[in-house]
Amino acid sequence: MSGPRTIFDKPNSYIGKPVDRPDAKRLLQGRGKFVDDIQLPRMVHAAFVRSPVAHGKVLSIDLDEAREMPGVIALYTGADLAEHVEPYVGVLSHLAGLRSAPQMPLAVDAVRWTGEPVVMVVATSRALAEDAAAMIYVDIEELPAATDMERALEPDAPVIHADLGNNLAWDRTVEAGDPDAAFARDDVTVVERTFRFGRHTGVTLETRASVVEYDPSEDLLTCHYSGQAPHMMQFIFAKHLGLPEENVRVISNDVGGSFGIKIHTYGDEIATAAAAKLLGRPVKFVADRLESFLTDIHARDHVVHGRIAVTGEGRIAALAFDDVTGIGPYSMYPRTSAIEANQILNLTGAPYDFDNYRANAKVVFQNKNLMCQYRAVGHPIAMAVADGLLEEAAHQIGMDVVEIRRRNLIRDDAYPCTSATGMKLDDLSHHKTLDTLIETMGYDARRAEQAELRAQGVHRGIGLVSMIEVTNPSPMFYGIGGAPIASQDGSTIRLDAGGALHVSSSVTEQGQGTNTILAQIAAGVFGVDMARVKVTTGDTKTTPYGGGTWASRGAGIGGEATLQAAHALKEQVLAVAGVILQAKPEDLDIQDGHVTDTDGTQRITLSDLARTVYYRGNELPSDLTPELVATRHYRVTDFPFVFTNAAMAAEVELDIDTGFVKVLNFWAVEDCGRVINPKLVDGQIRGGVVQGIGGAFYEECIYSEDGQFENATMADYLVPMAFEMPDITIAHVETPTKTSVLGAKGAGEAGTGGAPAALMNAVNDALRPLGAQIHQMPMTPERILKALGTV
Amino acid sequence: MSDTANISVTVNGETTAAAVPVRQNLVDFLRNTLGLTGSHVGCEHGVCGACTLEVDGAMVRGCLMLAVQADGAQITTVEGYGDRAEALRAAFVEHNALQCGYCTPGMMASALEYVEAGGQADRAAIREHLSGNYCRCTGYQSIVDAVCDVIEGESA
Numbered sequence: 001m002s003g004p005r006t007i008f009d010k011p012n013s014y015i016g017k018p019v020d021r022p023d024a025k026r027l028l029q030g031r032g033k034f035v036d037d038i039q040l041p042r043m044v045h046a047a048f049v050r051s052p053v054a055h056g057k058v059l060s061i062d063l064d065e066a067r068e069m070p071g072v073i074a075l076y077t078g079a080d081l082a083e084h085v086e087p088y089v090g091v092l093s094h095l096a097g098l099r100s101a102p103q104m105p106l107a108v109d110a111v112r113w114t115g116e117p118v119v120m121v122v123a124t125s126r127a128l129a130e131d132a133a134a135m136i137y138v139d140i141e142e143l144p145a146a147t148d149m150e151r152a153l154e155p156d157a158p159v160i161h162a163d164l165g166n167n168l169a170w171d172r173t174v175e176a177g178d179p180d181a182a183f184a185r186d187d188v189t190v191v192e193r194t195f196r197f198g199r200h201t202g203v204t205l206e207t208r209a210s211v212v213e214y215d216p217s218e219d220l221l222t223c224h225y226s227g228q229a230p231h232m233m234q235f236i237f238a239k240h241l242g243l244p245e246e247n248v249r250v251i252s253n254d255v256g257g258s259f260g261i262k263i264h265t266y267g268d269e270i271a272t273a274a275a276a277k278l279l280g281r282p283v284k285f286v287a288d289r290l291e292s293f294l295t296d297i298h299a300r301d302h303v304v305h306g307r308i309a310v311t312g313e314g315r316i317a318a319l320a321f322d323d324v325t326g327i328g329p330y331s332m333y334p335r336t337s338a339i340e341a342n343q344i345l346n347l348t349g350a351p352y353d354f355d356n357y358r359a360n361a362k363v364v365f366q367n368k369n370l371m372c373q374y375r376a377v378g379h380p381i382a383m384a385v386a387d388g389l390l391e392e393a394a395h396q397i398g399m400d401v402v403e404i405r406r407r408n409l410i411r412d413d414a415y416p417c418t419s420a421t422g423m424k425l426d427d428l429s430h431h432k433t434l435d436t437l438i439e440t441m442g443y444d445a446r447r448a449e450q451a452e453l454r455a456q457g458v459h460r461g462i463g464l465v466s467m468i469e470v471t472n473p474s475p476m477f478y479g480i481g482g483a484p485i486a487s488q489d490g491s492t493i494r495l496d497a498g499g500a501l502h503v504s505s506s507v508t509e510q511g512q513g514t515n516t517i518l519a520q521i522a523a524g525v526f527g528v529d530m531a532r533v534k535v536t537t538g539d540t541k542t543t544p545y546g547g548g549t550w551a552s553r554g555a556g557i558g559g560e561a562t563l564q565a566a567h568a569l570k571e572q573v574l575a576v577a578g579v580i581l582q583a584k585p586e587d588l589d590i591q592d593g594h595v596t597d598t599d600g601t602q603r604i605t606l607s608d609l610a611r612t613v614y615y616r617g618n619e620l621p622s623d624l625t626p627e628l629v630a631t632r633h634y635r636v637t638d639f640p641f642v643f644t645n646a647a648m649a650a651e652v653e654l655d656i657d658t659g660f661v662k663v664l665n666f667w668a669v670e671d672c673g674r675v676i677n678p679k680l681v682d683g684q685i686r687g688g689v690v691q692g693i694g695g696a697f698y699e700e701c702i703y704s705e706d707g708q709f710e711n712a713t714m715a716d717y718l719v720p721m722a723f724e725m726p727d728i729t730i731a732h733v734e735t736p737t738k739t740s741v742l743g744a745k746g747a748g749e750a751g752t753g754g755a756p757a758a759l760m761n762a763v764n765d766a767l768r769p770l771g772a773q774i775h776q777m778p779m780t781p782e783r784i785l786k787a788l789g790t791v
Numbered sequence: 792m793s794d795t796a797n798i799s800v801t802v803n804g805e806t807t808a809a810a811v812p813v814r815q816n817l818v819d820f821l822r823n824t825l826g827l828t829g830s831h832v833g834c835e836h837g838v839c840g841a842c843t844l845e846v847d848g849a850m851v852r853g854c855l856m857l858a859v860q861a862d863g864a865q866i867t868t869v870e871g872y873g874d875r876a877e878a879l880r881a882a883f884v885e886h887n888a889l890q891c892g893y894c895t896p897g898m899m900a901s902a903l904e905y906v907e908a909g910g911q912a913d914r915a916a917i918r919e920h921l922s923g924n925y926c927r928c929t930g931y932q933s934i935v936d937a938v939c940d941v942i943e944g945e946s947a
Contacts, residue, residue: 020884027892028880030829030869034893037828127814205833205841205893205927256831256893257927289834511891511928679887686930687890714838714925722931723922727914751930 007563007741008674011600012591013524015742018679021516022531023509032254035209035226036286043211043282044073046272047129049119049136050294051111054147054367054707055158056140058109061119065135071128074279075136076120076271078106084274086240088265090331092481098170098338098363100331101161105267105274111140112160112329113369114707115294120271122283145367145707149326150303152366160329160365169331170338170363174345176420177356182318188309191393196776197381198700199301199326202374203719206256207287208296210269212276222249223273227262228508229548234540235484236265236334237273252538252548255510259375259691261296262510263550265333268295293712298701299340299374300777301326302381308389309356312397314404318356319349319420321385325371326364332372334483338363340371343378343470349386350419351430351466351645352408357420367707375688377551379469379753380695380777387465387757388764388775395768401761402443405434405466423468428645429671429735430466437464437647440731441667446651454769459654460664461768463761464647467754471672471746472556472642472739474635488635489553490544491562493522493569495628497614499593499607500532503565506546507558508538512748513680514554518562520676521742525566526573527590528606544631552746555676556642557634560740564632576626577609634740642737644745646670648689650758654766656788659781661763663693663726666755671733673745678732681747686728688751694720695752696759700778798862802827803871811858818842818853820861821868829869829896833925840924843897844868850904869896876903878944882937890928898924902938912942 008015026032063075087102107118118138123129146152146160152167160167183190211224221243227233230250238245255262272285287295306321323344327337341361348359394404409430410417416426437443443462450460478485491505503522509515519533536542546561547553574585577595581588581603588595594602595609612619613626620626636642651665668685675681698718702710711717736743756777764773767787774787785791799808802825811820816835821827821844833841835854842853845867879902882888889895898921905920917938918931926934 021887024884024887024889024892025880027889027895028869028883028899030827030896032829032892032895034828034831036832037822039823039826127812203925203927205839205925206831206891207833254893255891257891259927289836511889513887513890683887683890683929683933686932687928688930690930691927713836714834715836719925719927720930721922721925722918722935723915725918725931727932727935728930 007525010524012527014520014530015524015676018677019520019530021513022519023515034206034254034256035211035224038211038224040211040213040282043284044122044124045126045129046275046283046285047121047126047133048117048268049133049138051107051114051116051118053111053140053142054114054145055143056111057143058107058111058118059139059141062137066121066132069132069135071124072121072132073124074122074275076275078104078108078118081105081271081274082108084278085270088240088333090333090336092336092478092483094481095170095336095338095342098331098336099164100169101164103330103333105271113367114709115369117267117271120275122275122279147367147703147705147707149301149324149364149366152364160367167365168362169327169365172342172345173360174421175358179318179320179356179358182356183307183309185317188311188317189393189396190307190309191389191396192307193389193392193775195304195306195385195388197300197302198778199298199371200695200699201293201296201298201701202259202261204257204259204261207289207292208262208266209286210272211282211284212273213282214276214280216280219243219247221247221273221277222251224251226255227252228258228510228550229263229485230508230538230540231506231545231548232485240270241273241277249541252508258510260373260550264297264335264372266295289714290712293717294709295369297332297372297374298369299371300381300695301371304381304385306385306389308393310393310397314394314397314399314407316352316354316408319354319386320358321348323361324364325361326366326368328368328370329365330370332370334485335373335478337370337372339373340378344382346421346423347378347382347468348421350421350423350468351410353410354408354420368703375691376749376753379749380692380756383465383467383754383757384760388760391463391761401464402438409434409466424639425643426639427735427737428643429733430645433645433647433669433671433733434466436731436733437649437667437669440669440729441649459656459766461652461654461762461764461766462649463758463765464649465754465757465761466647467645467750469644469646469750469753470641471552471644471749472636473551473553474637474640476640486545486547488633489546489558489561490631490633491558491565492544492629492631493565495569495573495606495610497607497610499605499610500534501526501528502534503562504536504543505558505562506543506548507554508549510549512554512684513677514549514558516680517555517559517676521559521562522566525563526570528593532593544633552748555744556740556746557636559676559744560742561632561634563742564634565630568630568632569628572627572630573609576613577604579621579624580604580609580612636739638739642739642745644670644672644750646750646754648754648758650762652759652762652766654763656770659784661697661779661784666726666728668728668751669731669733670747670750671735672747673734674736674743675732675734676744682730684747685730685751688748689728689755690720690725691752692755693725693759695777696756697778796859798859800861800864800866802866803868813859815858816854817856817858817861820858821853827868827870831893831896840901841894841897843900843924845900850900869899872903878941879903879906882940886933886937888929888933888937894924894926898926898934905938906941910942912939914939
């Protein structure tokens with residue numbers, strides 16, 4: 001790709017520098033603007049009556065007492081809202097055969113998970129709305145529930161949607177080479193394991209929140225929304241509430257954590273918008289923590305039976321597995337709940353060079369909360385299965401786990417190439433990354449220390465993972481399947497009369513530092529001090545159309561659009577400057593807020609230039625029509641995704657009496673292409689690793705057989721806290737992607753996607769001499785003691 | 792028993808009298824009645840620490856204290872730390888010890904408590920002190936770095 005490559009060497013360039021986030025000061029003063037901070041005149045509050053059972057038929061709803069309660073403004077049942085909301089179905093056309101049932105904001109005749117909203121109460125305060133909700137009696141005839149995803153496919157299992165006939169949502173197989181023949185070879189060692197991955201959820205500290213206003217005089221709906229994809233929600237509100245899309249505005253200001261939880265369509269929010277439209281006044285809904293646990297999407301929940309065949313030289317001959325995943329009673333709209341399984345088919349073993357692969361995924365309906373995309377979609381499962389089997393195979397053939405990786409990882413000079421799983425790969429660096437990891441962690445010394453301590457009865461384990469990470473998705477991800485989810489993003493940059501830049505971008509800020517890196521890119525490419533750049537994101541009325549921030553696309557896609565826009569604006573400015581200064585534009589540059597000669601000699605300030613254009617156009621030739629604003633959009637075109645790669649290692653210490661595992665050290669080496677701001681990237685990696693530690697050891701949505709969520713509080717659902725977390729050592733390898741000038745890939749998924757595999761391998765490394773193994777996450781003390789056979 | 796009670800509180804130096812529902816917790820009163828939205832609500836059962844603020848010199852969970860219990864109290868929220876927290880704020884910026892910023896007011900409160908009590912630049916001790924404050928974004932390390940920096944800067 002051609003482009004202004006010199007931008008990285010310019011005196012103004014902030015790219016690659018660990019600059020501070022300008023918006024941090026605001027948040028540290030308590031001046032963030034989160035949705036629940038919004039108070040509007042005549043605003044009312046919503047609360048929901050939710051199903052207390054996992055599966056049942058709604059016989060009747062008694063609203064009489066609630067109607068008389070103080071402060072009650074309106075009550076809506078599923079039937080009431082069904083007259084105003086078009087149902088939605090979570091399927092994508094390119095996931096052939098994926099099925100789901102039409103879904104409504106509130107349950108109509110049947111309830112299908114514990115926590116499903118049934119009645120909406122609108123009152124003058126949230127407390128009064130809850131008081132009234134407590135007086136509503138919903139008579140439900142309880143039906144047998146299909147909660148266990150493996151049993152849900154059996155012929156006698158309760159069928160959740162009668163029209164669909166059974167509980168199978170989707171079934172897909174990927175096959176390459178001849179895996180059966182490879183497994184049957186007599187020169188291979190075959191390792192076979194069953195892995196279980198518990199359900200967990202996002203636990204964003206700010207729960208889902210929306211304030212929706214409706215102005216009937218202009219038919220305008222404005223939604224203040226704690227979310228990641230404002231333009232997608234604009235489309236969804238418009239379509240399902242019957243509004244022209246241009247009459248819907250979605251504003252996502254400060255978002256208190258998202259991690260993929262806040263890119264989906266929840267009935268609660270649609271109902272809130274419907275109520276605002278019906279009442280003609282602002283309605284606020286902020287989920288409480290219980291509602292978050294019961295209804296924020298869950299993730300993972302997979303059982304995988306996997307096999308690997310490895311030759312005596314440590315080469316992978318074949319990899320095969322069957323994955324079953326439970327997604328709740330509906331496929332989530334509009335991204336679908338089949339994407340996680342699909343990712344697992346795409347990613348498992350993809351870092352390795354081998355020929356024979358077979359993977360099957362079954363996506364199953366069940367009477368639990370909906371499961372869908374969450375940070376590092378599918379990655380923890382794919383990495384734990386492939387690298388779990390590989391490390392075990394290494395031990396069985398007596399080879400070090402680093403050596404077996406070196407023998408199988410795709411060579412750094414082999415790209416572009418296609419993985420056995422069918423993924424187009426380019427610009428990856430598995431070997432360089434692994435080498436950097438080994439050096440950073442001091443691998444050999446750690447192994448020596450481990451052996452020494454083991455002799456003293458200290459049970460330490462070291463585990464690794466080599467991974468790829470999906471980032472920068474192209475339109476081949478969702479757009480091809482008919483979803484209103486943009487894979488392109490846009491950036492508009494204008495020069496104001498004072499010489500400052502205003503960047504308006506369709507990617508969003510949820511704390512990763514999006515606004516900061518856009519300012520870095522714009523300032524450096526254009527040539528002003530970063531303090532002179534103001535960034536706007538998260539408002540469908542004022543930003544270009546785009547996908548928002550998910551799948552680690554903010555820097556790679558939004559950043560590239562900003563780079564191109566800054567370059568285009570610079571060309572405009574230099575064209576005007578050429579006229580004013582009687583110079584050739586190619587002999588001019590912009591540095592430190594001045595138009596300069598290429599050697600840096602200052603000629604005119606940007607504010608003088610802009611004031612001339614804006615206020616004193618009479619001084620310009622009449623054939624010059626200057627525009628000091630530029631918009632560029634960017635999408636990835638050559639690849640479905642721009643993959644990154646990483647190598648990570650964990651060192652753990654196991655207490656065999658209690659089953660507790662302490663994570664002593666964690667090392668992560670990621671190649672996310674060009675690093676725009678190392679401080680922010682390191683923050684993404686560390687935060688991601690800790691989320692991975694959560695999945696590996698703590699977090700699990702525990703359901704009873706009959707579908708009750710048994711630990712839906714923060715006191716019972718364990719999340720990583722500061723005390724248990726290790727310091728995390730990070731190193732970078734930078735292989736810029738050739739798909740853009742900027743060269744940035746994503747960095748948000750790797751820690752969450754890779755850490756669980758490294759941790760499971762480390763625990764198994766500690767357990768192996770004791771004759772024990774564990775392949776279930778979270779690896780709780782009880783499960784470890786069970787693996788040890790002591791309970 | 793009345794549903795409301797009259798209270799008088801001094802928040803960030805300003806005294807306010809208000810009639811509050813007796814069931815209302817302190818953080819809801821500060822946020823919704825006084826408009827001091829810096830303190831956040833995360834779990835409403837005292838686990839996440841997002842609502843941590845200062846009442847009569849002690850850091851408390853704003854969700855576990857009723858507004859009526861604060862009658863006559865001196866309350867300081869994140870909006871009112873002023874110079875006291877300047878070093879901490881600078882260190883948080885320097886280390887990027889926040890991402891979404893939602894836990895930050897509570898995290899700052901706990902960190903300030905540790906620093907002002909003369910806590911040492913001991914990473915394990917800092918981690919233990921902050922282990923009642925949940926942060927989903929940072930992985931905590933940068934927060935520990937920031938607190939260490941402030942302590943080492945002060946002792947130098």
